[in-house]
Amino acid sequence: MEILYxxxxxxxxxxxxxxxxxxxxxxxxxxxxPMEIPALDVSLxxxxxxxxxxxxxxxMKLYLTDFTEEELKNCINKAYDEKxxxxxxxxxxxxxxxxxxxxxxxxxxxxxxxxxxILPHLLTTSAKKNxxxxxxxxxxxxxGDTGKAALAGFADVEGTRIIVFYPKNGVSPxxxxxxxxxxxxxxxxxxxxxxxxxAQTGVKKLFGDTALAKxxxxxxxxxxxxxxxNIGRLVPQIVYYVYSYAMLLGQGKVEExxxxxxxxxxGNFGNILAAYYAKNMGLPIDKLICASxxxxxxxxxxxxxTYDRNREFILTSSxxxxxLISSNLERLIYKIAGNDSAKNAAFMASLxxxxxxxITDEMKGKLQDFRGGYASEQECFDMIKGLYDEFGxxxxxxxxxxxxxxxxYRAESKDTTKTVIASTASPYKFTRSVMKAIDEKYDSMGxxxxxxxxxxxxxxxxxxxxxxxxxxxxxHNTVCEKEEMKDVVKKFLGM
Ligand SMILES: *Cc1c(COP(=O)(O)O)cnc(C)c1O
Numbered sequence: 001m002e003i004l005y006x007x008x009x010x011x012x013x014x015x016x017x018x019x020x021x022x023x024x025x026x027x028x029x030x031x032x033x034p035m036e037i038p039a040l041d042v043s044l045x046x047x048x049x050x051x052x053x054x055x056x057x058x059x060m061k062l063y064l065t066d067f068t069e070e071e072l073k074n075c076i077n078k079a080y081d082e083k084x085x086x087x088x089x090x091x092x093x094x095x096x097x098x099x100x101x102x103x104x105x106x107x108x109x110x111x112x113x114x115x116x117x118i119l120p121h122l123l124t125t126s127a128k129k130n131x132x133x134x135x136x137x138x139x140x141x142x143x144g145d146t147g148k149a150a151l152a153g154f155a156d157v158e159g160t161r162i163i164v165f166y167p168k169n170g171v172s173p174x175x176x177x178x179x180x181x182x183x184x185x186x187x188x189x190x191x192x193x194x195x196x197x198x199a200q201t202g203v204k205k206l207f208g209d210t211a212l213a214k215x216x217x218x219x220x221x222x223x224x225x226x227x228x229x230n231i232g233r234l235v236p237q238i239v240y241y242v243y244s245y246a247m248l249l250g251q252g253k254v255e256e257x258x259x260x261x262x263x264x265x266x267g268n269f270g271n272i273l274a275a276y277y278a279k280n281m282g283l284p285i286d287k288l289i290c291a292s293x294x295x296x297x298x299x300x301x302x303x304x305x306t307y308d309r310n311r312e313f314i315l316t317s318s319x320x321x322x323x324l325i326s327s328n329l330e331r332l333i334y335k336i337a338g339n340d341s342a343k344n345a346a347f348m349a350s351l352x353x354x355x356x357x358x359i360t361d362e363m364k365g366k367l368q369d370f371r372g373g374y375a376s377e378q379e380c381f382d383m384i385k386g387l388y389d390e391f392g393x394x395x396x397x398x399x400x401x402x403x404x405x406x407x408x409y410r411a412e413s414k415d416t417t418k419t420v421i422a423s424t425a426s427p428y429k430f431t432r433s434v435m436k437a438i439d440e441k442y443d444s445m446g447x448x449x450x451x452x453x454x455x456x457x458x459x460x461x462x463x464x465x466x467x468x469x470x471x472x473x474x475x476h477n478t479v480c481e482k483e484e485m486k487d488v489v490k491k492f493l494g495m
Contacts (some may be wrong), residue, residue, distance in 0.1 A: 001036075001038065001065070002065045002066070003017065003036060003038060003062070003063055004016060004017075004034075004035050005017060005020040005032040005033065005034055005035065005036065005231060006026075006032065006033060006035055007026035007027075007028050007030035007031070007032060007033075007340050007344075008030040008031045008032075008330050008331060008333075008334040008341060008344050008348075009026065009028045009029060009344060009345040009348065010026075010028045010030065010341050010342075010345065011341055012026075012027070012028065012067070013145035014035060015032070015066075016066040017044035017063060017064040017065060017066050017067065017126075017231065018064070018066050018067065018125070018126035018129045018130060019130060019232045020032040020232075021049045021119075021122050021126045021132060021230060021232040022123065022126045022127065022132065022162075022224065022229060023127060024225040024229065024230045025225070025227075025229060028345075029348075030310060030330070030345070030348075031229050031327070031328070031330050031331055031334075032231050032340070033331050033334060033335075034063060034231075036233050037280040037281060038062035038063065038281060039062075039281055039282050040058070040059075040062070040242070040281050040282045040283065041058075041062070042058050043313070044245065044246065044248070044249055044257070044283075044284075045256055047242060047243075047245075047246040047249075047336075048246040048247070048249040048250035049250065050246065052080055052088060052089035052090060052239075052240075052243055053073075053076050053077060053080050053089075053247060054435060055242055055243045056076045056080065056236070056239045056243075057069075057072060057073055057076055058242075059235075059238050059239045059242050059281075059289070060072060060076070060236065060239065062233055062281070063231075063238075064122070064235065067125065067129075068128065068411075071125050071129075073490060074121070074125075075118055075121035075122055075125055077457055078119065078121050079117040079118035079121055079236075079328060080117065080118070083106055083107045083113075083117060083152075084105045084106050084107075084113075085105050085463065085464065086105050087449070088247075089105065089240075089243075090102060090103055090105065090114070090240045090243060090244070090246070091105070091271075092244055092247050092251075092420070093393065093423075094209060094253075095391045095393040096387060096390070096391065096403075097410065097416075097419070098263070098403065098419045098420070098421045099244070099248065099253070099418070099419065099420045100393075100395065100399065100420075100421050100423040101240060101242060101244045101420050101421065101422050101423055102423045103423060103424055104396075104424065104425050104426040104429075106149075106152075107149070107152040107153075107465060108145070108148045108149045108152050108178065108426065108465055109296070109423060109426035109427040109428060109429050109463050109465045109466070110149060110320070110426070110429060111271065111422070111423075111425065112144050112146055112149035112150075112154070112234060113149050113152070113236055114237060114239075114240060115228075115232075115233040115234075115236040116146075116149040116150050116152070116153040116226065116233070117153050118153075118232075118236050119153060119230065119232045119233055119236070120153050120154045120157040120160060120227060121157070122232040122336070123136060123156070123160070123224060124136065124157060124159050124160060124233060126232075126261060127159065131223070133220070134216075134217065134220050135159055135160065135161060135220055135221050136159060136160045136161075136163045136220040136221075136222060136223075136224045137160075137162075137163065137216070137221050137222065137223050137224070137489075137493065138150065138154055138160060138161070138162040138163070138223075138225065138226050138329055139163050139203050139206060139207065139223050139224075139225065139226055140162070140163070140164045140165070140225070140226055140227070141164075141166070141196065141199035141200040141202070141203040142164055142165070142171075142179075142196075142199070142368070143165070143166070143167070143170065143171065143196040143289055143319070144171045144172060144175040144196065144290065144319065144320070145175070145320050145425075146226070146228070147164040147166055147175075147179055147180055147189075148175065148178045148179050148182070150162060150164065150226040151164055151179060151182045151184070151187050151189065151221050152182070153226070154184075154186065154187070155182065155183060155184030155186065155187050155218045156186060157183045157186070160186060161186040161188070161221075161370050161492070161493070162186060162187050162188065162226075163188040163189075163190065163430075163488075163489060163492060164179065164187075164188070164189050164190070164193055165190050165191075165192050165199040165202065165203060165437065165485060166179060166190075166194055166195060166196075166199060167191070167192060167195050167196050167199055168191035168192060168194075168479055170196055173447065174429070174447065174466075176191075176468070177266050177455065177469045178465070178469055179476070180474045180475065180476045181468070181469055181473065181474060181475060181476075182475065182476065184424070184476065187476075188222075188476065188478070188492045189478070190476070190478045190479070190480055190485075191342070191478070191479040192479070192480055192481070192482050192485065193479070193480070193481050193482065194481075194482040197316060198482045199482070201482075202482050202485040203485075205485075206223070206485065206486060206489060207223055207225070209486070212486065215495065216493070216495070218231065218241055219493065219494075219495055221493055228268050228270045228327070228328065229327050229328060231271075232480075233270065234270060234273065234277070234328070235274075237270065237271055237274035238274045238275075238277050238278050238281070238383055241262065241274065241275045241278035241283060241285070241420075242278055242281075242283055243469065245260065245283055245284065245285075245375055246422050248260070248380075248418070248420075249414075250448075252436075253418065254418055256293045257284055257399075258284060258418070259284045259285060259286040259413070259417060260284065260285060260286065260407075260418045260419060260420055261285070261286050261287040261288075261289060261417045261418070261419040261420070262275045262285055262287075262288055262289065262416060262420050262421075262422070263289040263291055263402045263403075263405065263409075263419060263420070263421045263422065264288070264290060264291060264402060265291045265293075265318065265321060265398045265399060265401045265402040265422065265424055265425045266290050266291060266298060266321065266326070267320055267321035267322070267323040267326065268323055268326050268327050268328055269290075269298070269326040269327070269328035269329040269332070270327075270328040271289035271422060271424070272288060272290050272492050273328045273329075273331055275288055275422075276288055276332065276370075277368065279369065285369075286369075286417055287369065287370070287371050287415070287417070288369050288370050288371070289370075289371045289372075289373050289402075289405065289406060289409055290302060290370055290371070290372050290373065291373045291374065291375065291401050291402040291404075291406070292321065292372070292373070292374040292401070292405075293316045293318045293321050293322070293324065293374065293375065293376075293377075293380070293401050294312075294314045294374070294377065295313065295314050295316070295321065295322050295324060296372075296374040297309055297311065297324050297326070298326060298372055299353060299372040299373065299374040300372070301329075301372065302367065302371065302372030303360060303371055303372055305360075305361075305363070305364045306356065306357070306358050306359075307329070307351065307356065307357050307358075307359075308355065308356040309325055309351070309355045309356065310322040310354075310355045310356060311324065316377060316397075317377060317380070317397045317433040318397045318400075318401050320398060320400040320424075320425070321398060321401065325351070330344065330348060333348075333359070333363075334349055335366075336359070336363045336366040336367065337359075337363060343452045346473070347359070351439075353457045354416070356480040366470045370384070371409060373405030373406065373408060373409050374401070374405055375400070375401045375404035375405045375408070375494070377402040379408075380397055380400035380401055380404050380437070381400070381433075382404070382437075382439035383395075383400045383404040383407065384400045384434055384438060385437050385438050386438040387403065387488030388457075388458075390436050392458065392459070393458075394423040394427045394428060394429045394434060394438075394454065394457075394458040394460075395425070395427060395434075395435060396424070396429060396430050397433045397434060397437075398424045398425050398430075399421065399422075399423040399424055399425065399426075399432045400437075402421050402422065402423075403421055406419060406421060426463055426465075427454060427458070428451060428454060428462065428463050428465075428466050428487055430448065431450045431451055431454055432447070432450060434454065435453065435454060436451050438457070448470060451466055
């Protein structure tokens with residue numbers, strides 16, 4: 001069955017999967033959605049005997065229907081290889097009353113690697129299929145994590161170049177070190193004098209610059225985006241939910257068909273949307289618990305049916321979830337609006353004009369699968385300490401939001417359904433917050449001292465991603481004003 005993709009904001013002509021990956025965003029500003037969510041066509045029992053790569057193929061072939069078997073397997077094998085520090089790619093660890101699905105064993109030790117290690121291959125394959133001759137230039141603004149994961153994914157991928165802009169004084173020292181030490185002849189990293197919004201606005205301006213696009217085309221280049229709304233990032237994220245169930249079944253932890261709950265620490269709503277798609281494909285999932293930090297716009301939405309971004313932006317120790325506009329929620333809104341693009345477009349217009357929209361009671365009725373949860377900073381720290389003290393297991397600050405929100409849900413609902421928690425970052429990426437939660441005394445130690453101490457107390461090896469930046473030479477030192485971004489891009493491309 002061929003799956004085509006259409007925009008959430010209008011009913012213009014549908015496109016193929018490879019075209020949707022190349023375009024990223026629809027011309028009307030909407031997101032691409034599959035016109036139908038395909039059902040799994042192999043049994044859970046069969047899946048339980050498969051490797052990560054095999055499960056990836058069984059899931060992704062249902063969505064990327066214009067890719068040949070060879071093309072898709074090729075992308076999968078190039079993505080999920082020794083870049084990951086474990087052959088199982090996404091291991092499950094049982095601790096307390098939950099299973100932690102560790103999505104941080106890739107090159108940059110955060111879950112963004114799960115999709116960004118395959119996106120470059122999906123993109124270059126899509127370019128070939130659509131006879132795109134130009135070199136693809138990925139342009140990204142980052143507040144820290146996405147930039148490094150995209151750099152690692154695109155480094156030395158033939159037919160691509162990547163340029164990442166980050167706020168010079170707006171990322172953590174570890175994040176900056178990770179980016180400016182990036183290897184790969186096709187990678188460029190630039191600090192800008194300004195904040196993340198300036199970087200983001202500058203990048204959007206370059207994407208919309210038609211004169212620049214024409215000039216680039218003449219020189220054999222075109223822009224593309226590695227942004228989290230690309231369907232080429234969403235589809236690979238469905239895989240690990242299917243895989244986690246298959247592992248539980250294979251290990252005899254669930255009976256075939258037994259429902260599980262899934263808890264996801266959420267920012268842009270991409271990861272949890274992938275779990276929702278997995279459920280709609282027939283994976284036995286009962287509740288999807290959407291966990292927020294103090295920026296709990298989604299918790300309030302699931303309580304009240306009102307999405308309201310007009311509130312104070314709070315900086316937390318789970319920065320990758322400090323978001324007030326969850327872009328991927330639009331795909332859910334479109335679906336519960338009965339796949340009505342006009343209705344969805346009206347909500348999105350209201351969000352962009354007034355920062356708020358209210359869904360109807362009928363739409364609210366279609367959110368039964370979801371529960372909103374949240375956890376304060378203190379609740380997260382207590383969770384990290386509690387898990388460590390009792391089980392010797394250390395989780396990062398984002399995963400702690402999910403674990404703490406789940407503990408509250410379980411206490412209130414008395415629901416004892418077996419539960420998978422998406423563990424989205426290695427504790428080594430947020431060492432200081434994690435170690436401080438375990439014991440205040442650690443705050444006086446230096447960054448790499450803390451890394452060694454974490455290794456000792458958790459009895460885990462320091463990940464390669466952290467080892468590397470201890471000594472890696474700085475390879476990128478361009479810094480520019482935000483008005484100079486266009487010149488910098490042209491210079492990198494030799495134009
Ligand atoms: C990006 C990110 C999240 C949020 O994921 P979304 O798909 O944006 O909801 C959570 N945790 C970590 C560590 C992340 O990097």
